[in-house]
Amino acid sequence: MKNMLEISDLSVSFPGPNGKIPAVRNLSLSLAPGECLAIVGESGCGKSVVAQAVLRLLPPGTEVLGRISYQGQDLLHLSENEMDHIRGQEIGMVFQSPERALNPVMKIGKQLISPQVMHGLCSEKDAELRAKGVLQSLGLDADRVMSSYPWMCSGGMCQRIVFAAVSLLHPNLVIADEPTKGLDAANVTDLEAMLSTVTAGKSTGLLLITHDMDVASRLSNRIAVMYCGMIVEEGETKSVLSSPKHPYTRGLLGSLPKNGFVPIPGISPALSDLPNGCVFHPRCVFADETCRTEIPDLIDGVRCRRC
Numbered sequence: 001m002k003n004m005l006e007i008s009d010l011s012v013s014f015p016g017p018n019g020k021i022p023a024v025r026n027l028s029l030s031l032a033p034g035e036c037l038a039i040v041g042e043s044g045c046g047k048s049v050v051a052q053a054v055l056r057l058l059p060p061g062t063e064v065l066g067r068i069s070y071q072g073q074d075l076l077h078l079s080e081n082e083m084d085h086i087r088g089q090e091i092g093m094v095f096q097s098p099e100r101a102l103n104p105v106m107k108i109g110k111q112l113i114s115p116q117v118m119h120g121l122c123s124e125k126d127a128e129l130r131a132k133g134v135l136q137s138l139g140l141d142a143d144r145v146m147s148s149y150p151w152m153c154s155g156g157m158c159q160r161i162v163f164a165a166v167s168l169l170h171p172n173l174v175i176a177d178e179p180t181k182g183l184d185a186a187n188v189t190d191l192e193a194m195l196s197t198v199t200a201g202k203s204t205g206l207l208l209i210t211h212d213m214d215v216a217s218r219l220s221n222r223i224a225v226m227y228c229g230m231i232v233e234e235g236e237t238k239s240v241l242s243s244p245k246h247p248y249t250r251g252l253l254g255s256l257p258k259n260g261f262v263p264i265p266g267i268s269p270a271l272s273d274l275p276n277g278c279v280f281h282p283r284c285v286f287a288d289e290t291c292r293t294e295i296p297d298l299i300d301g302v303r304c305r306r307c
């Protein structure tokens with residue numbers, strides 16, 4: 001099926017005291033309708049920056065190069081007004097800290113009704129009915145929630161309310177950035193069930209950003225592993241997790257408690273001081289002279305000369 005999202009050769013740099021800080025480098029990804037692509041990798045590897053680049057939420061002064069094509073339109077060249085239409089209605093967002101995604105001084109009812117009316121989807125009366133219907137389907141007491149403020153609700157409830165707000169606008173693409181962070185096990189299970197409904201209709205795509213391999217393994221069809229702003233391995237979730245090829249992917253999986261808790265030696269380099277050659281070579285037991293000088297291409301989903 002034709003891709004709904006195609007990110008080609010994306011590079012994002014932030015201004016730093018001693019020049020540009022490269023947070024994302026030459027990243028290409030695609031997502032088809034009905035598909036869930038997970039981006040995984042350690043904290044600071046650039047996962048959220050990719051999401052923010054797609055939604056054009058990066059601060060002024062950030063250098064964004066490459067192309068981000070959504071349904072054939074290059075998002076990097078749309079006006080702010082055009083992006084306002086895309087955000088929410090075309091591309092829904094579920095971020096970590098749902099409490100912060102909701103306005104603390106506005107009743108939840110209004111927060112669920114206004115966007116539907118604003119995007120011209122339906123009348124206020126219908127918007128209220130739809131909101132109540134979605135809240136009920138998510139197991140919430142709709143009347144009570146609609147007349148509550150976000151701070152009156154638990155974290156798990158807020159994440160459901162954010163999900164309701166997203167799904168009421170029927171987006172074609174949902175971007176979820178660490179949606180399970182800070183939730184207890186029961187709420188993680190609930191949220192996973194909600195997220196799996198996003199792609200169930202086969203027309204909506206889900207870009208899932210997480211550092212939780214278990215969540216990624218349960219929800220995604222494909223997985224992209226990032227390290228220091230680059231994709232080091234990409235492929236079908238099942239095959240990447242059962243037979244990881246890149247030494248970093250293998251290290252990441254080996255460092256999980258269920259796989260023996262073996263840490264990857266060394267630490268991630270600072271983005272302002274990235275090594276030459278393969279960005280992983282200082283931590284890689286297989287590194288040879290060429291790894292120290294040449295950045296390997298991503299070939300058959302793996303960016304490593306040894307694989």
Ligand SMILES: Nc1ncnc2c1ncn2[C@@H]1O[C@H](COP(=O)(O)OP(=O)(O)OP(=O)(O)O)[C@@H](O)[C@H]1O
Binds near residue numbers: 049
């Ligand atoms: N607005 C900004 N200005 C400067 N640097 C930034 C900005 N936003 C992100 N960064 C840097 O870009 C790098 C990638 O950050 P990003 O938030 O994408 O990481 P991440 O993979 O999402 O990590 P986490 O799992 O902790 O959310 C980090 O080094 C971060 O400090």
Ligand code: NI
Binds near residue numbers: 047048049177178
């Ligand atoms: Ni992040």
